[in-house]
Amino acid sequence: MESNGVSKPKIVSGGFGYVLEDVPHFTDYIPDLPTYSNPLQDNPAFSVVKQYFVHVDDSVPQKIVVHKDSPRGIHFRRAGPRQKVYFESDEVHACIVTCGGLCPGLNTVIREIVYSLYYMYGVKRVLGIDVTVLLFHQGGYRGFYARNTIALTPKVVNDIHKRGGTILGTSRGGHDTSKIVDSIQDRGINQVYIIGGDGTQKGASVIFEEIRRRGLKVVVAGIPKTIDNDIPVIDKSFGFDTAVEEAQRAINAAHVEAESIENGIGLVKLMGRYSGFIAMYATLASRDVDCCLIPESPFYLEGEGGLFEYIEKQLKENGHMVIVIAEGAGQELLSESMQSMNQQDASGNKLLQDVGLWISQNIKDYFSKQKKMTINLKYIDPTYMIRAVPSNASDNVYCTLLAQSVVHGAMAGYTGFTSGLVNGRQTYIPFYVSITYDSFHNTPKPCRYAEHALKVCVSFTQVKCECSITRGLLLDVGLQRITEKQNKVVITDRMWARLLSSTNQPSFISDKDVIEYKKEYISGGKKEEEPATQLLDDANCADVVLENKEVSCM
Numbered sequence: 217m218e219s220n221g222v223s224k225p226k227i228v229s230g231g232f233g234y235v236l237e238d239v240p241h242f243t244d245y246i247p248d249l250p251t252y253s254n255p256l257q258d259n260p261a262f263s264v265v266k267q268y269f270v271h272v273d274d275s276v277p278q279k280i281v282v283h284k285d286s287p288r289g290i291h292f293r294r295a296g297p298r299q300k301v302y303f304e305s306d307e308v309h310a311c312i313v314t315c316g317g318l319c320p321g322l323n324t325v326i327r328e329i330v331y332s333l334y335y336m337y338g339v340k341r342v343l344g345i346d347v348t349v350l351l352f353h354q355g356g357y358r359g360f361y362a363r364n365t366i367a368l369t370p371k372v373v374n375d376i377h378k379r380g381g382t383i384l385g386t387s388r389g390g391h392d393t394s395k396i397v398d399s400i401q402d403r404g405i406n407q408v409y410i411i412g413g414d415g416t417q418k419g420a421s422v423i424f425e426e427i428r429r430r431g432l433k434v435v436v437a438g439i440p441k442t443i444d445n446d447i448p449v450i451d452k453s454f455g456f457d458t459a460v461e462e463a464q465r466a467i468n469a470a471h472v473e474a475e476s477i478e479n480g481i482g483l484v485k486l487m488g489r490y491s492g493f494i495a496m497y498a499t500l501a502s503r504d505v506d507c508c509l510i511p512e513s514p515f516y517l518e519g520e521g522g523l524f525e526y527i528e529k530q531l532k533e534n535g536h537m538v539i540v541i542a543e544g545a546g547q548e549l550l551s552e553s554m555q556s557m558n559q560q561d562a563s564g565n566k567l568l569q570d571v572g573l574w575i576s577q578n579i580k581d582y583f584s585k586q587k588k589m590t591i592n593l594k595y596i597d598p599t600y601m602i603r604a605v606p607s608n609a610s611d612n613v614y615c616t617l618l619a620q621s622v623v624h625g626a627m628a629g630y631t632g633f634t635s636g637l638v639n640g641r642q643t644y645i646p647f648y649v650s651i652t653y654d655s656f657h658n659t660p661k662p663c664r665y666a667e668h669a670l671k672v673c674v675s676f677t678q679v680k681c682e683c684s685i686t687r688g689l690l691l692d693v694g695l696q697r698i699t700e701k702q703n704k705v706v707i708t709d710r711m712w713a714r715l716l717s718s719t720n721q722p723s724f725i726s727d728k729d730v731i732e733y734k735k736e737y738i739s740g741g742k743k744e745e746e747p748a749t750q751l752l753d754d755a756n757c758a759d760v761v762l763e764n765k766e767v768s769c770m
């Protein structure tokens with residue numbers, strides 16, 4: 217199972233191109249573990265449910281739109297309770313940690329993990345990794361090094377879902393794998409629930425590898441969190457709906473302001489560092505927005521087809537307009553006109569310059585210099601408001617299902633996985649480690665040539681790469697399902713077309729650019745193949761999955 221101390225993906229192949237990307241299990245590295253009957257079978261709430269336990273062979277397809285001859289493609293293990301569990305109730309010592317930025321629903325997930333452990337599995341020892349009770353606020357991974365934790369009981373977490381934020385606190389940076397695993401071992405923790413975004417899941421994955429290397433019976437399970445909805449594979453991230461709903465209030469205010477004054481422009485900046493999902497969905501939901509600018513769709517200001525021309529036209533025709541801009545949009549324009557900051561946060565994420573202020577100033581300057589018309593621009597920045605609110609009803613239900621699923625998986629002895637919704641079904645998605653084992657150079661360094669082959673043949677543990685660099689040697693490949701790349705709005709997809717047709721804004725791209733974009737993203741040109749946008753009705757169509765045979769990467 218191991219290559220250079222890193223576990224390989226568990227891939228199970230079946231008929232008609234069926235591939236199961238399975239999750240690790242204790243039995244992969246600890247022999248002769250005892251099993252126990254699942255206590256849920258005596259729980260009156262569940263024992264009446266027909267076929268309550270998930271069949272061992274149940275899996276969920278990643279792509280549900282298929283053609284007559286499509287192979288069955290990639291599948292994930294279906295989440296849910298198993299007949300046999302690998303822990304006795306009083307043996308479990310669980311802990312929960314929240315990392316990265318805030319997101320509506322964090323407290324709901326914490327609450328529901330505690331409730332599921334207590335009331336479904338009779339587990340009484342659950343810790344929150346948190347030292348916010350002390351002077352030094354250090355939640356997140358940093359919290360592992362501090363000696364302070366908080367005991368989480370149903371009473372403690374009873375009404376936390378009504379509050380925004382996370383009762384455990386959070387942090388960026390400061391991930392030290394061996395210190396974290398030492399702390400887990402010292403405290404006798406055997407189930408670690410890690411709630412966080414792409415960075416957090418990468419951190420969880422290396423924690424899992426270290427735990428496995430030490431041969432510990434400790435589950436590491438992730439719950440994906442990101443307000444930007446930039447985690448691939450899963451349908452959408454919890455808190456996203458709440459954020460979009462909250463953004464409506466800012467857009468409404470911008471619309472009211474703009475409408476009430478001559479040549480009024482309401483400009484709203486929303487979160488979305490690299491992915492414009494919040495801006496796109498908030499725009500589609502509102503119908504008052506005349507222009508939506510996102511990181512995935514480059515735009516320009518001056519000249520024919522530019523933003524200024526469109527603003528002028530809108531103001532002449534309607535007397536007002538509303539613009540929504542994602543925080544990561546137009547960053548290349550900003551760095552052209554301002555000194556590039558190149559600063560990073562503690563986790564290494566690039567700190568962005570404020571595009572909202574920048575674009576407001578540019579619009580004002582343009583109209584005052586051109587003396588074309590007097591405009592009235594109101595800039596609204598609800599950035600943190602949309603993520604600091606408690607989760608709405610549908611996100612609360614979603615968080616509950618995620619939490620219950622992750623607890624069922626942990627009790628069943630699965631580990632090294634993230635719990636996620638795929639095509640409306642709860643699943644367990646393996647972390648894997650983002651590594652390509654380059655047997656030519658005999659190093660675990662990622663080999664970009666092999667990664668290229670991986671793009672074509674993602675589901676197999678070995679590919680033979682014919683490129684001149686690796687000279688036909690076999691390469692072991694692994695990929696980090698959840699964090700291998702960021703989920704982004706695909707601007708050649710139907711959803712972005714729907715947005716363009718609802719706002720009537722210019723697409724800012726020429727036909728030539730579209731052809732180039734398609735060449736790069738769609739036809740497997742120099743950039744990787746882009747997945748269809750998640751959250752789409754036409755997403756998740758089947759790709760052709762190649763046979764496990766030689767793949768040319770040139």
Ligand SMILES: Nc1ncnc2c1ncn2[C@@H]1O[C@H](COP(=O)(O)OP(=O)(O)OP(=O)(O)O)[C@@H](O)[C@H]1O
Nearest residue numbers: 316317388389391412413414415416418419442563
């Ligand atoms: N490659 C990595 N390996 C190990 N730990 C990491 C890695 N990337 C990030 N982390 C750790 O994960 C934690 C959270 O990362 P980050 O601040 O990027 O937030 P995130 O989980 O991506 O959430 P958000 O959605 O807010 O960006 C930090 O403590 C960081 O040190």
Ligand SMILES: O=P(O)(O)OC[C@H]1O[C@](O)(CO)[C@@H](O)[C@@H]1O
Nearest residue numbers: 317318443444487488489543561
């Ligand atoms: O200011 P903070 O807390 O680092 O978080 C800001 C970032 O977090 C996110 O919400 C999620 O990554 C981004 O959209 C945003 O840029």
Ligand SMILES: [Mg+2]
Nearest residue numbers: 316413414415
């Ligand atoms: Mg992140």
